Amino acid sequence: MDAKPLLQQYQHRVEQQLKTVLSHTCDADRVRQAMHYSLLNGGKRVRPVLVYMANQLLGGQLGQADAAACAIECIHSYSLVHDDLPAMDDDELRRGKPTCHIAFDEATAILAGDGLQALAFELLAADTTLPTEISLKMVGILARNSGYRGMVGGQSIDLCNEGQQITVEQLELMHQHKTGALISASVELGALSSNRASATDLQALNAYSRAIGLAFQVKDDILDIESNTETLGKPQGSDLLLEKSTYPALLGMAGAKQKLVQLNQQAHASIDYFKDAAAPLHWLADYIVERQY
Numbered sequence: 001m002d003a004k005p006l007l008q009q010y011q012h013r014v015e016q017q018l019k020t021v022l023s024h025t026c027d028a029d030r031v032r033q034a035m036h037y038s039l040l041n042g043g044k045r046v047r048p049v050l051v052y053m054a055n056q057l058l059g060g061q062l063g064q065a066d067a068a069a070c071a072i073e074c075i076h077s078y079s080l081v082h083d084d085l086p087a088m089d090d091d092e093l094r095r096g097k098p099t100c101h102i103a104f105d106e107a108t109a110i111l112a113g114d115g116l117q118a119l120a121f122e123l124l125a126a127d128t129t130l131p132t133e134i135s136l137k138m139v140g141i142l143a144r145n146s147g148y149r150g151m152v153g154g155q156s157i158d159l160c161n162e163g164q165q166i167t168v169e170q171l172e173l174m175h176q177h178k179t180g181a182l183i184s185a186s187v188e189l190g191a192l193s194s195n196r197a198s199a200t201d202l203q204a205l206n207a208y209s210r211a212i213g214l215a216f217q218v219k220d221d222i223l224d225i226e227s228n229t230e231t232l233g234k235p236q237g238s239d240l241l242l243e244k245s246t247y248p249a250l251l252g253m254a255g256a257k258q259k260l261v262q263l264n265q266q267a268h269a270s271i272d273y274f275k276d277a278a279a280p281l282h283w284l285a286d287y288i289v290e291r292q293y
Helices: 004-022 029-039 046-057 062-083 106-126 132-146 151-160 168-178 180-193 199-226 247-270 272-290
Strands: none
Touching (some): 004 046, 004 062, 004 272, 046 062, 046 180, 046 199, 046 272, 062 132, 062 151, 062 180, 132 151, 151 168, 151 180, 168 180, 180 199, 199 247, 199 272
8 A cells, every 4th residue: 555645645734733723822923933943844744644544543533633643743843842952962953954943042942842842732631522531641641751751761861871882772762762652652642532442452553653663763873874964854973973872883784774674574563453454554664664864
């Protein structure tokens, strides 16, 4: 199955939803401009697409998934704004454009990130398309996966290990939090937004999301070496410059690519349970490992 048209449909849908959301954000023009700049500056929108695909897999309505799709992208975008700051990765380029603190200033970038994070939870809490107990559960999932037990914890581990040699097991733990947590949240939020998810459904989708979440990071590590700044839209070789542990560094390039193949196989196997209905998710797993940026 070629799910590229579906990918584009979902990308377009979340773009339009995000534009509507931002048109009603706040009266602080500079912060709103910075939030708009950071949220609507391109990107693959993999996380919102996962929300929609999981929702549709289980027979949900796309309208029930809009709040979760927007919320997860708000969290992801906020994390990139803060990750680019001088106190963290100190990057000057993101998606081919100056990073938020370069385009505006450091204080505005911090506030824009804070604003996007808060907006994510506002969107989920204000959603009236789902039963209250489901919405509350989704708020908790997003909080856990974006906080110190998820993405924030992974970023902290990453910063603490710059310039140090760590094991493959430690590297995997870091990326399960830093990258994998939000991808897992995307799939789980999408499934719950259908209001039809069984425990077996969630178990299979969790295994899938863990595999593609780690595969996403392995591919990023490979692209940081093999690609270029123009294609990536961010500085190529930044991991090497910061002396970060990566899969190619610990396993060699051949080993990293073999790891990628294994994770892709795991992702496909985990959703065989859904048979033909999971074709879009199978396609997306391949897209993640075959992408060039």
